[in-house]
Amino acid sequence: MTRQESAIKVILPEQMAEIEQEGRTLLQISENFKHLYKSSIVAALVNNKLHELSSAVPDGACLQFLDLTTKEGARIYQRSLTLLLICATHDLFPQASVKVEHSLGKGLYCEIFKEPGLSAEDVGRIEERMRELVKEDIPLKKRRLPLSEVEEVFRQQKYDDKIELLKYLPKNYLSLYSINGLEDSLHGYCVPSTGYLQLFSLKYYKPGLVVRFPDEKDPAVIPPFIDQPKLFEIFREAEKWGAILGFDTVGAMNSLFEDGQGPDVVRIAEALHEKKIAQIADMITGDHEDICIILVAGPSSSGKTTFAQRLRTQLLVNGIRPFPISLDDYFVDRDHTPLDESNKPDFEHIEAIDLPLFNEHLLHLINGEEVDIPTFNFATGTREYRGHKIKIEKNQPLIIEGIHGLNERLTESIPRNRKFKIYISALTALNIDRHTRIHTTDTRLLRRIVRDNQFRGTDALSTIRRWPSVRRGEERNIFFLQEEADVMFNSSLVYELAVLKTFAEPLLEKISDAEPEYIDAKRLLTFLSCFVRLSHEGSVPSNSILSEFVGNSCFFMG
Secondary structure: OOOHHHHHEOOOOOOOEOOOOOOOOOHHHHHHHHHHHHOOEOOOEOOOOEEEEOOOOOOOOOEEEOOOOOHHHHHHHHHHHHHHHHHHHHHOOOOEEEEEEEEEEEEEEEEOOOOOOHHHHHHHHHHHHHHHHHHHOOEEEEEEHHHHHHHHHHHHHOOOOHHHHOOOOOOOOEEEEOOOEEEOOOOOOOEEEHHOOOOOOEEEOOEOOOOOOOOOOOOOOOOOOOOOOHHHHHHHHHHHHHHHHOEOOOHHHHHHHOOOOOOOOHHHHHHHHHHHHHHHHHHHOOOOOOOOOEEEEOOOOOOOOHOOOOOOHHHHHHHOEEEEEEEHHHOOOOHOEEEEOOEEEEOOOHHHHOOHHHHHHHHHOOOOEEEEEEEEEEEEEOOEEEEEEEEEOOOOOEEOOOOOOOOOHHOOOHHHHHHHEEEOOOOOOOEEEEEOOOHHHHHHHHHHHHHHHHHHHHHHHHHHHHHHHHHHHHHHOHHHHHHHEEEEEEOEEEEEEHHHHHHHHHHOOOOOOOOHHHHHHHHHHHHHHOOOOOOOOOOOOOOOOOHHHOOOOOOOOO
């Protein structure tokens, strides 16, 4: 190999560099370029594959460093903070156990189980101990062990949930990271040392705490904590559902499936959904004299359409006949659609809807007047009138489903007390293990990958490529409004990833390692490998929210 062929190409923020390898690690090479980045470099892509900084670099490789402004870099930082929290808690309270729960207020909600219960003073002591460990700049030591040895480590540390998961992992070895001798596996890479974890804080949030950290937009500051009491309560409700089902980790669920209890898990999970939808219908019925509009809003792939149909059924049971209105028919003509940051039509912008016309029609309808409803022609990009005239009766509230349902601008002509707003999202309460959560966004992305392929002929590569744009639209249009809802509905089904696995894996495996989206595909495949398969045939009911994504939905016939 010539000197030119052995040179390493480094893709930098605003330039390209070539360097000689000379047996150096990624960490050593990164020292030459760290001044070009907005935050600490925590990992790198080597020939488009994710590597931790301790990795050696092969001759002729192409590498790109990752800091906290990247999605993978942010996940590595948060994962490492989790290990730091576990270690600090163990140092102060050796008999306590930590459970990582879910995102909350741009942080990570965790619970620490100890006697007596966690106090604000305890949280202050844990944060102080974490900062001491950061100041010591302790290396995060890594060991790659056979599963039999990993099991013994977990047994000594009383990690029964992790032991249960081991028998389902499709590998013979597992990597463990340690701080001061406390070892753990968090299913991903970590930073080289505790000194990298300079920016964090803990907030007491009864009965647990929130780990706060910088986000990708500005890695130099910790964003303000935004309290989300309604979202927190819906996660607590999901935990109660997990208690009813008898498990809260993937290993425990896998064991039930292998014991033939999968159908029971499906039936109970679906019954819990139906019960919650019926409760929401009863809430609306109790105020039906005042409520004239029901708004269902949520991010992509949250199951809004199926939820709205099932809510309609429950309202019919209560003697209320809701009338659906499609926001799609109120799009402005395409040449008037707002443009996004890439100068492309932004159909998710609220100004993509003809708000004056929509509000005018709403007023006419709730006043008992007949309205000529438009139809949007997606082929021509224009609105047409085809004689579709409707008139509703007094006991017929309008039901409107879409991303902007929580935004008062959408229905500004209607008083707030005459509207019932519902926020729906797939808020996963199941954990890989007690220290490793399942990202809600990953669940929704997998739903969308499967649905887009099943019903829109779109491959996984295209769906993943578009996902960042979808997420930006959600941040801009809905997440900041979710606490405005009158009620929240968690559309996640505890068993769904075991079903989605069969559909998603072959789609993800088609993505070439030459594509930038390969990193996401590889991460999702590794994640899905933890689950036992559950067939959807004969298991998933036709009215299930999951059927909206995998097929056989009674609401999408023909």
